[in-house]
Amino acid sequence: MHLLSLGVVFGLAASALTAAVPHSHIVHEKRDATVAKKWVKREKLPADTRLPMRVGLKQRNLHRGHDLLMDVSHPESPNYSKHWNSEEVVEMFAPEQSTVDTVRTWLIDSGIDASRITHSDNKGWLAFDATTEEAETLLLTEYHLYGHVDGHMTPACESYHVPKYIQEHLDYITPGIRLLAPNKRRSKRTFRAKNGFAPLLSKAMSGVLAQTSIDDLSICDQLITPACIRALYGIPEVPEYPNNQPRSDNSLGIFEDGDYYAQEDLDLFFTNQTRGIPAGTHPVPAFIDGAQAPVPVWEAGGESSLDFELAIPLLYPQTVTLYQTDDLYNTFSKYPPGLFNNFLDAIDGSYCTYSAFGETGNDRMPQLAPSSRRVKQLIFSEPLSIQPTPIPLVFKASYSVVFTNQQRQCNEFMKLGLQGHSFIYASGDLGVSGGGPNENPIDGCLGPYGSIFTPGWPVNCPYITVVGATKIYPNHTVYDPESAVVDPLFDPWSIPYSSGGGFSNIYPRPSYQRDAVQNYFGRHDPGYKYYRGNDSFGANGGRYNRLGRGYPDVAANGDNIANFIGGYFTKNGGTSASTPIFASIINRINEQRLNAGKKVLGFLNPALYNNPGMLNDITNGSNPGCGTEGFRAVGGWDPVTGLGTPNYPKMVKYFMGLP
Template sequence: MRITCIAFALVLAATAQGAAVPNSHVVHEKRESPPSKWVKREKISSSYVLPMRIGLKQRNLDRGHSFLMDVSHPDSPNYAKHWTPEEVIEMFSPTEKTVDAVKEWLIDFGINSDRITHSDNQGWIAFDATTEEAENLLHTEYHIYEHSSTGHVTPACDSYHVPKHIREHVDYITPGIRLLSATKRGGTRPPTKTLPGYFPWSEEGELATCDKAITPACKYALTKQKYPFGKPRSDNSLGIYEEGDYYAQEDLDLFFANFTPYIPHGTHPSPAFIDGAEAPTDTANAGGESDLDFELAYPLIYPQTITLYQTDDLYYATNLNVTSGSFNTLLDALDGSYCTYSAYGETGDDPNLDPVYPDPTPGGYKGKLQCGIYKPTNVISISYGGQESDLPAYYQQRQCNEFMKLGLQGHSIFFASGDDGVAGPPGDDSSNGCLGDNSTIFSPAWPNSCPWVTNVGATKVYPGRTVFEPESAVVDPEGQPYSIAFSSGGGFSNIYPQPDYQKAAVAAFFEKHNPPYPYYEGNSSFGANGGIYNRIGRGYPDVAANGDNIATYNQGNYSSSGGTSASTPIFASIVNRINELRLNTGKNPIGFMNPALYSNPWMLNDITNGTNPGCGTVGFSAVPGWDPVTGLGTPNYPKMLAFFLTLP
């Protein structure tokens, strides 16, 4: 929930809570200091009602890795034998002991049982409480925090406490210490120039200028594909996620007319609109992200279809800058078990950071939060994200578990790795987007560091080079050609350890191409001995694709754009094409593909040139084998297709 102006007016100064924390309680979450753009404001009125949500510890999450490897590793006898949603719920729901212990704690405190609801996926307990009740329950103080750039305000505390015997049963509680600020991954990058409104379509002419503009013919040559053909299946649409950014049909039609005349005028994504979302928009308001995603994907998959997961009504999607609202409204709509409104009238989303429906604002979506209304497509491309430092580990881990569950069910989730090299966006945690007192520590991205998604970095055809020569990692200094710098996001998580499937590849990187930087080992030793990255964290990206100088039509003009938001739908489209052929032979979709990629890197084009600078360094280097700049490399469609068709 975002506090509206009316609600904000109810936030008044309250008296400080004087009771000391009893010895029976321990700190469950604590924030040392807020991210630099969040400002702590006044205390919240003691009578203000907070929608409290307690995330319960789920069972068997420690077995999630082995479960997912069992259906994802090509050497497993159960490869592609994906689980049903019901099997996932049954395996991971909290124990009765956990549910009973938390309910008993609340009732003993004075929260009547009729105020407490339990979600249908068993993962959440919800109740409304006044600020005074919540502060006394958790031995904390709630203040308003305001984001200095967006003006977004949210209630939060610096820390909170739970009884010692309850801690083992609780993941995290909201409102709590979370402060969230996430962004699009490129796509809206200011173009270098506006070009003529018509580009004569000629494959030969395009291939001669791929170092200046990546067109569909360039993409085919880079990935070694042929034009799509055949009758499309109805059960294999490519999913693309958008929030607060909208395509214009006129832009798509201009692109088709100039580059892909075999795609009919009027071709558009199938709507999967979530919680009042709408699309398309008029040309003047067309978003660079959405136009780019569709203009990249359609030439690679047509006549296959695209499903647009457009989330949230206009008020939430734009006015309150929830454009990357932790992806929870998307996950709610795809997985009813993730969403608690479906049976109990409350949500497992963060009620202070995610949209709340019905939306009371004028013109807002008046329906309930939509839960489990869409079956997830086999492949979903997501070009949005933030940094690990934007929010606590509990929140990220809980969401990461959902991506693991989607992988168990056979869905491939692709994320753009970010556009700021080893740093975050400038001004996020510091002026240069880096961490630590001196702003020198690399800032890993979220949810990219989750081990159960596939991260896509960016490459480019350097000036004077051709599509028949090896690509390089994107390194675009400010003004060359974009008005802001761009390099492929990559690095090592401060939250997740290296998953088994990538340990050998990461070890080889360190052995043969050891970076010249001091490091620390684990977040508990963050920055120790001058270390600027976590040597034992999950490495990303996993793969890469071209993401620079992309020819696009936006707001009626032909221009160039770039970002890992471009490389992600390219890689996702290729996997969608492979799934089509697997399905045609009676096989299941690939699902989570990282184990297959890391154990068979030969099917990708290794990238060995370029870096991803940031934090006063040149970043990491693209080298033979896996690296935290371009991962294992770019797609080689014939090799990937041949390999995945051999699997059961």
């Protein structure tokens, strides 16, 4: 679905002025100028440019969402693992019919023909396409093209107005004030070299690698292989299945956007680093908006290669399902890029049923994400599609986006948790500074002096499981305790890297982590001034919100990972590596629970915090950023490595003992 034609955008802008705002209208949203420091306001959009308008309706019962999710997720609840189906979730949170009718009538009375307005399957959105002239008349605003420093383009306005009687029925409208630039969590460094080895590896190390078997654990402090991961966390090499066959309804879901794998890389990795995984093994495609993969080896991306080269060896012969959003052309040429909006659209079905620009559903390729109507049958599911495909119960992602509709998306993760899905995300690679990898330290931090720690998104949402990164320090072994990742900038091609962590400015501390975080503050003084709640943001020189949701929740190894990208051997790293490791473990445990006649784990955090002894506590390292050392890893939960790294045998014993 082409959401914006840039060829039209670059045409001559119309010179019409926004009409005077009548007393019957009120500003619904206005952008804070400080959030647009990396954007340049460009030409006004031509009047005939067509925009995909989406109206977010106020939903019912969201205040009950947390308690409802805890009821099916806390191991001491009598309703543990009794997950809801999608119809039950829609019914609980759907907007009041009066809200739908009032907003629809306003749109029709404002000149939007009723036949152009569609209602999403989850009942939370009204969608229609409109010209810029129609949108400006409707919202009493002006749309301009905005350019980001990374080259990304998006249409937006500085503010918009709605009738006063309408305001109580709306969350927000897009395109609106949001400047959406994707911020993919990039690996902290990648070394490439011909002939199989990276140039920065010593000749001695290259010789060792050339003569080392895939089971050798002596080099794990220099290169993390699948054998190292299994040894670190006690993971059996071959999962046990009844009749030696994995289930067909349990697949690990991995989200990718703007980054694509090459089959040649996977085959090189399977041949050189694993046994028993045949060449040609690949993820199951579940493409959204015309995405295409694999790609030629020279177009391969590090994120996808890293994900599949970590997950498949830990799961095989279980499958991995690829939720690829968009193809290469559209990822960089249209608004908005896939990111979580397209993914969540596919989950609730509104994407597939929304028509605009002469297209309905997917663009070009007749492949979509699976139907949410099948959620109750799956171990992680999702939306109405042309070709319904089961969605895995466990889902991993390592991407982020900075925007102001975080609460709306966070509530969607809550709803999916109610349906039994486990969403697992990377905590980020810049410690407490939270900005993109191309930003300087001040730009990555908050406040006028760049001194306030920056919580990431979506990792500050309390309804997902966030994974930080650890490493084996030099001259240590897989049998020694790991440490938090701290890798400073050391060459022109590297990215300074430390495990993301901190405290949310939006979400208060959830009940499931109350005792763990209180214990952290009671026993360990981080050494920084703090503020209490976003209403007192930065007060008295505070660097972080003492009352916010803490993250990460857990950790796993994310440094010096063996990897093939673009046909070359590399070492790679990032919390993007830690996340598929943890997600694969959860998927294997789900397989065992299903085979035992039990339900899948769903939202993990209440159980993890209820029994932290099944994780390896990490007590060394920190996550520097914003000109500080950041937080330190200490005994118990900490905002660097969370509760710790997985201990697979203990996790299996605990989770298999739950109903």
